[in-house]
Amino acid sequence: MIRIALATMMLVSYCPPANAQSKSTDYTADYQQTALEIYRHLISIRSAAGHGNVPEVANYLADRFRDGGFDDADIHILPQMLSSGEETASLVVRYEGNDSSGREPILLIAHMDVVDALPKEWERDPFTLVEKDGYFFGRGTLDDKFGITTLTTTFLRLKAAGFVPNRDLILGFTGDEESGMETTRSLAYEYRELTDAEYVLNADGGGGFLDHDGNAIAFMIQAAEKTFATFELTIRNQGGHSSLPRPDNAIYELATVLKNIEAYTFPTQTNDITLGYFDKSSSVTPAPFGDAMKRFAANPEDEEALAILRKSPLQNSVTRTTCIATMLSAGHAENALPQSATATVNCRIFPGVEVGEVRAKLFEVAGNDALEIEVGGNSVASPASPINEEITAAVTEAVHKQHPGIPIIPFMAPYGTDGKVMRQAGMPTYGVMGLFIKEDDEFSHGLNERVQVDAFYGALEYWHDMLTDLAGS
Numbered sequence: 469m470i471r472i473a474l475a476t477m478m479l480v481s482y483c484p485p486a487n488a489q490s491k492s493t494d495y496t497a498d499y500q501q502t503a504l505e506i507y508r509h510l511i512s513i514r515s516a517a518g519h520g521n522v523p524e525v526a527n528y529l530a531d532r533f534r535d536g537g538f539d540d541a542d543i544h545i546l547p548q549m550l551s552s553g554e555e556t557a558s559l560v561v562r563y564e565g566n567d568s569s570g571r572e573p574i575l576l577i578a579h580m581d582v583v584d585a586l587p588k589e590w591e592r593d594p595f596t597l598v599e600k601d602g603y604f605f606g607r608g609t610l611d612d613k614f615g616i617t618t619l620t621t622t623f624l625r626l627k628a629a630g631f632v633p634n635r636d637l638i639l640g641f642t643g644d645e646e647s648g649m650e651t652t653r654s655l656a657y658e659y660r661e662l663t664d665a666e667y668v669l670n671a672d673g674g675g676g677f678l679d680h681d682g683n684a685i686a687f688m689i690q691a692a693e694k695t696f697a698t699f700e701l702t703i704r705n706q707g708g709h710s711s712l713p714r715p716d717n718a719i720y721e722l723a724t725v726l727k728n729i730e731a732y733t734f735p736t737q738t739n740d741i742t743l744g745y746f747d748k749s750s751s752v753t754p755a756p757f758g759d760a761m762k763r764f765a766a767n768p769e770d771e772e773a774l775a776i777l778r779k780s781p782l783q784n785s786v787t788r789t790t791c792i793a794t795m796l797s798a799g800h801a802e803n804a805l806p807q808s809a810t811a812t813v814n815c816r817i818f819p820g821v822e823v824g825e826v827r828a829k830l831f832e833v834a835g836n837d838a839l840e841i842e843v844g845g846n847s848v849a850s851p852a853s854p855i856n857e858e859i860t861a862a863v864t865e866a867v868h869k870q871h872p873g874i875p876i877i878p879f880m881a882p883y884g885t886d887g888k889v890m891r892q893a894g895m896p897t898y899g900v901m902g903l904f905i906k907e908d909d910e911f912s913h914g915l916n917e918r919v920q921v922d923a924f925y926g927a928l929e930y931w932h933d934m935l936t937d938l939a940g941s
């Protein structure tokens with residue numbers, strides 16, 4: 469899933485204090501070398517759907533944890549046959565604490581699979597980690613072997629330093645985030661006794677943004693994801709020969725249905741996350757959007773502000789459920805009246821709204837009682853996670869240590885990650901990946917995926933600070 473693209477579209481530079489960019493360029497500490505070695509090895513494994521290589525990733529990581537002093541009993545490779553017939557796996561590793569806080573564990577998630585990459589289309593081999601011009605290139609450098617590597621290395625680093633958390637920390641690495649999230653559901657439900665936690669930190673969502681000059685602008689905590697739901701809309705007809713047209717026609721009727729849906733706008737909605745997002749983003753967003761965000765956050769009934777926000781596809785998506793036609797198929801021969809016409813309508817539903825409500829609304833708006841609507845699989849509503857002060861404070865401290873003063877902004881993603889499954893299962897989830905990225909560098913799923921070298925090592929410090937803050941005595 470695309471995690472952070474779009475979010476930066478309109479952010480302008482926050483002016484950092486003069487000494488904010490203190491960069492060291494030799495990354496020779498043991499844990500930094502370990503991180504690079506793990507990253508390089510993981511990138512070399514083509515763990516895309518259809519290649520059957522995710523278990524190799526899980527086994528490799530399990531060995532690293534064993535070598536790093538984690539008890540065998542705390543390392544769980546969980547093989548799983550996907551509905552596609554492919555064998556995959558997830559990995560759960562528990563970092564046992566001393567329980568002195570008396571609190572439930574923290575679950576940290578990331579995914580071991582990647583979207584496939586075709587070597588002949590890339591400038592460099594996507595399955596070889598290449599460092600060039602201050603960047604790491606390769607499939608998964610960003611999505612999400614970055615998350616896997618930074619979390620794994622942080623566990624190994626803390627263990628080597630003798631750190632004992634005051635509550636258990638659990639890693640939950642999934643094996644099919646990009647294709648079906650079946651392993652995510654297994655971790656959330658079937659293996660819940662291994663993964664149950666007070667809350668979940670997702671290393672595959674949220675994160676920081678840099679401007680074109682590399683200055684940090686803002687950091688997003690992703691606390692909600694819109695529900696993904698796909699509807700198949702079908703009109704049927706008895707058909708006939710096209711030389712003898714009838715007044716009723718499946719294609720014309722479906723076209724009317726779609727025009728009616730196009731004309732409908734779902735009602736404006738807000739929650740704490742979106743209001744916080746508009747309020748805090750306003751200071752780093754240029755006119756006219758920044759001002760409109762501020763006004764809308766103060767008064768969601770400000771129609772003038774809303775009209776401005778609606779001109780931006782991203783800001784509009786944050787204010788409501790959206791539905792849009794994405795595919796069409798109709799008819800069976802050029803000289804036959806169509807016996808059916810079907811449109812695919814994809815909706816991104818505001819948290820708290822049930823899929824069934826949206827289906828009912830589409831039917832009502834369509835204005836054709838003969839319309840059949842089928843709901844696609846995987847369309848399950850996901851709640852927003854309440855803003856968590858403890859996490860916000862830890863993120864703020866860890867981020868400000870490297871990028872003083874930048875705004876920390878709650879965010880509702882219009883797309884989905886493993887986080888939505890965890891939220892559905894009742895565990896509040898926060899996307900807080902430690903990466904800072906320029907908008908131009910957002911190539912996850914695409915060609916020539918890359919991450920700045922500095923940002924990679926910065927994320928190691930960030931996760932170290934986060935975990936010692938949240939689970940240190």
Ligand SMILES: [Zn+2]
Nearest residue numbers: 469611612672
């Ligand atoms: Zn991802």
